[in-house]
Amino acid sequence: MPLAFGGNKVRNLEFWLGQALERDCDLLVIAGAAASNQVRLTAAAAARLGLECLVLYAGPDSSLTHSNRLLTEMMGARIQSLGNVDEADREKLARQVVADQAAVGRRPYLVGDPVVGALGYVRAAQELHEQAGAAGLDLRHIILPGSMGITEAGMILGAAMLDLPWAFHLISVEYEAADLEVRIKTILASLCRLTEFSPMHDMLGRVRIHMDQLGAGYGRPTKASMQASYLFAQLEALVLEQTYVAKTFSGLLSCVARGDIPGDEAACIVHTGGTPAIFGPGVAGSPESVSPTG
Ligand SMILES: Cc1ncc(COP(=O)(O)O)c(C=O)c1O
Missing domain, CATH: 3.40.50.1100 (Rossmann fold)
Structure with a gap:
């Protein structure tokens, strides 16, 4: 940051x-x-x-x-x-x-280039594993926005390289699940060639794509994403913009509520930034200002 x-x-x-x-x-x-x-x-x-x-x-x-x-x-x-x-x-x-x-x-x-860029997140997965170890956390779940697939593919490969038991929850903020999966698979295949890594398991086996936060589409806030940004601001003083991050945090809440992430298993959500957007046009307002179909 x-x-x-x-x-x-x-x-x-x-x-x-x-x-x-x-x-x-x-x-x-x-x-x-x-x-x-x-x-x-x-x-x-x-x-x-x-x-x-x-x-x-x-x-x-x-x-x-x-x-x-x-x-x-x-x-x-x-x-x-x-x-x-x-x-x-x-x-x-x-x-x-x-x-x-x-x-x-x-x-x-x-x-x-998505493949070169994804290398940053291969390393991020390795760093996160080390930090979790140092904190004595047995990390089991990673929550990320599902978008172009660069961050997602990098972290998935990083976890596979270390054979970590991480389940990935990708909260789609842009594409349909099949489209997002193809994007991630394509980047993963090139990453494997570039790094000469042969995965032992299907790397998408532990990946779940959640479609319940997309609402009316990319960049369109939902009532749940607005609520998430107010909730995390008030609980943790975290600033969440609406296109990527608030929907991802809202996705975390719904994964926990559904039991996809059990309360006794350690999870890490990645805040991917985008903060200047909160000062941009079209994002002011409260959760109540979003129409029920939003
Ligand atoms: C704030 C923010 N979060 C998430 C993403 C999505 O990242 P990726 O393209 O690696 O899926 C982007 C991409 O533009 C972004 O700007």
């Missing part, structure tokens, strides 16, 4: 920027939406390292005021707009910009 409000991308960036520095790159290129935490933290890491950062924003102009974008600009990133393109076109355009920059003599690095 030491970098510009922090978040899970810091551990990904450790490996992305490691690769960029190893290749002697002088320009970081990153594409994303104005609300992107990954973009904000890339701009932050670039500022710390004294590297130039070129941000390619995609999406409607109405999102220009998002707090993550303000922070990205404040940290000195150069901004270019791609217009309102979808994820596939955004990636294509980003590769084109990288090729154009290389053609004029720059040494650009495109930030975001």
Whole structure:
């Protein structure tokens, strides 16, 4: 969390920027939406390292005021707009910009490879295991947001490498379960090739995907997620934004209520950051302000 409000991308960036520095790159290129935490933290890491950062924003102009974008600009990133393109076109355009920059003599690095980024969470699983051991905890359950699969695949592989008895509870905040599973499997297969690791068991055998917190979809708060953010703020002074973290904490509560996580088994929930979003538009209000269908 030491970098510009922090978040899970810091551990990904450790490996992305490691690769960029190893290749002697002088320009970081990153594409994303104005609300992107990954973009904000890339701009932050670039500022710390004294590297130039070129941000390619995609999406409607109405999102220009998002707090993550303000922070990205404040940290000195150069901004270019791609217009309102979808994820596939955004990636294509980003590769084109990288090729154009290389053609004029720059040494650009495109930030975001999911497999390289996931290595940060392989190590996180190992660190968590050591910390749990030092605290005398027999950790059994890990709760994470289910999203692009990078954090999830990294931790699942890290646990498999150490043969840990961890059950993973992925609280989907973005995709249908089958889609999320394919994303995780794809990253895991590449991670196994990269690390030359052959799992002894099906690594998804101990993974459960929970769909009960998604509500009306990605980035749409639910009554339960709003309640979770108020509850954890009041009990633990924890700040939970609505897109990823509040839904994940709400998922923890419902896993405990259903008995998926028994009260006498140690569990760890990973707070993945995203904090500036609580200052962004469209998130003010109380649990009562969310419509029953929200
Ligand atoms: C705050 C926050 N939590 C969770 C995630 C999801 O992480 P992953 O893409 O590794 O699934 C993101 C990704 O953007 C994020 O910004």
